[in-house]
Amino acid sequence: MQEPIISIQKLYKTYGTKTALNHISIEINKGSVYGLIGQNGAGKTSLIRILNQIIDANSGNIIFKGIPMTPNAVRHIGYLPEERGLYKNMTIEEQALYFGQLKGMTKTKALEQLNYWLDRFDITDWRKKKIQGLSKGMAQKVQFIITVLHQPDLLILDEPFSGFDPINANLIAKEIKTLAKNGTTVIFSSHRMESVAEMCDALCLIHHGNILLEGSIQNIQKKYIQETFEVTLANYQENELALFLNNAAYKTNIIQKEDDEIRFEVVNNQKETDHLLQDLLKVGKVISYKQHTPSLQDIFIKTIENA
């Protein structure tokens, strides 16, 4: 079993009378990419700010790398906030040195890491450029470099792809995956479910300060999988089809019907799926038979609606 790098225990945070986090507990494994999803105002930013020690929780514990989190832990955390920016009048090199040293790096180490990343993104000639002279996308790239410069153990990324064009978003996604592969744990907060599905191993859905869903993406999808199948039959017999459509054990919705081929969606109301297949074979030749897997987006909306 993998050792969690961070263990959040019964975290509770209020702003006046409003509860932002209601005794939430999460464990995140080392080297995993963990998705944090939820609507605006759900409590994600509060959780991220507590992890970054920007604000304090009312109660609860955070165990980081096996010990209760200390102020020094921020040295091992890289944070890319959703609302981000850098000092406009400073060059990229100056910013890297400044933020690197604030995170406890030596000047030499910070420069060495800057060289590595500039080289990796093929932007070595940007070194002396000021942020005010860069486009939004270019500035975002620099922002990413500043976030990962001090080689953090935990990387907290809030909407990391906002402001990037698809090519650069892909480039950053690749880098995040590489970092995770090399042992960096990533907390990934986003509204874009397709990014979460693509990037994350596990996720947590927060709603009004409570956790509604938590676990690996496969397990969550498995839990929400429905007994809905998409079927295509050929050479079907009309009388058998009529019998099938009237069978109370199934709820059928025809999608397409052409000559001797028919495509429909069927919800199995029985416990056994074997009967469905046997009954379908009576109607015609089964060309395709696929169980319907709900998307994260569907699960997200359905869970929030039912909450």
Add this chain to the structure above:
Amino acid sequence: MHKLLLIIQREFITKVRSKAYLVLIFLSPILMIGMFAAIFYFASKENKENYKQVSILAVTTPEIAADIQKENQNITVEYRTVISFKAAKKLVNDQDLNGLVYANPLSNMMEIYGDDKIPLHSLETILEKHWVLQQLKNKGVKEAVIKQATENTPIHYSKKDDSHATIQKWVKGTVAIGSGYLIMMFVIIYGNSVMRSIIEEKNSRVVEIMVCTVKPFQLMLGKIIGNALAGILQFLIWGILLLGGLFLLQIYFPSVGGNSDKIEQIFNIIWEINYTEIFVGFVFFFLSGYLLYSSFYAAVGAAVSSETDTQQFVHPILLPLMFAVYIGIVTVINGNPNGSTALLFSFVPFTSPVVMLMRIPFGVPMWQIILSLALLLVSFITTVYVASKIYRIGILTYGNKPSMKQLVKWMFQK
């Protein structure tokens, strides 16, 4: 501590290499000197013009007219012999002259008519002298006796020489008002600079990254100290430029016109002043005054999202500073820089940086300076604590500008 030093370093470097700072250092003194030179030039020109304009119509004997001109060489005397008093008055009014002396000792008529620019006392004395002479002549006193009695009188008037004390008071007053005004300017300029820097950090959203690396209090303190160092550097440069300028002035203008003695005296008094004391005083009182006020500026910067929203909060900060300058100027001009009013306001923390510095050139006991600084330090610790509470919440709050009520709420929020 290392983080605080890094923040101070960044703030200092960013400030001193900005174009605005260079303009402030080198262009401002030129503009200020130019402005004062223009004021002095126009004021003296005005005085000279006023002086030249004094002219008197003298309808009198040649002796009296000659005496008037002799005693008042700077006024113009227009001499007439035969003209009626009424016509003479009309002439004065028509030609816009300052006055009229209509006097004939023989006819018992001696009139002086004019505005307040005419040398009334001198004219009265001259007419009185000629009246007495005529009376004596009428009584048969011999002319030789009269001449002996009126000329070569043993009365001798010598002017008390208090020019040194006057010049000393003037020079010290200038230094006092100048340094008090300078400290107010510095507090406003650098306080504003802290405020703008915080607003910029908030608007560019870099603050979110900063506060996950350093404590908000460290960030605020680093900003305040970094700007203070830039202020002291500016004061040093200005001090060197000013003293260097005065030194050059003394070399190249040692004896211009007939005022060379006076100029030498002024320079002697300028060099008599204890600049080390003023410099040390400025640094200490600027630092403590600036620290006190800049924490308020920092809180305002954190609370708002744009510079236009700052006005409402900045006005209450400026009022005590301006009040201090007025109190200082009034007490210095009234020649009472060690009086009870000046003493009181040199201990009140919000006015003491300005008022105490204005008193220093006139000599202040050391215990008063130490007490004033100690009170400032205690006030700074209190205000920075309150300001840091507002700052901590304000920097992460975007949107509408908060009300005073909200700011008070932030002070007590955990």
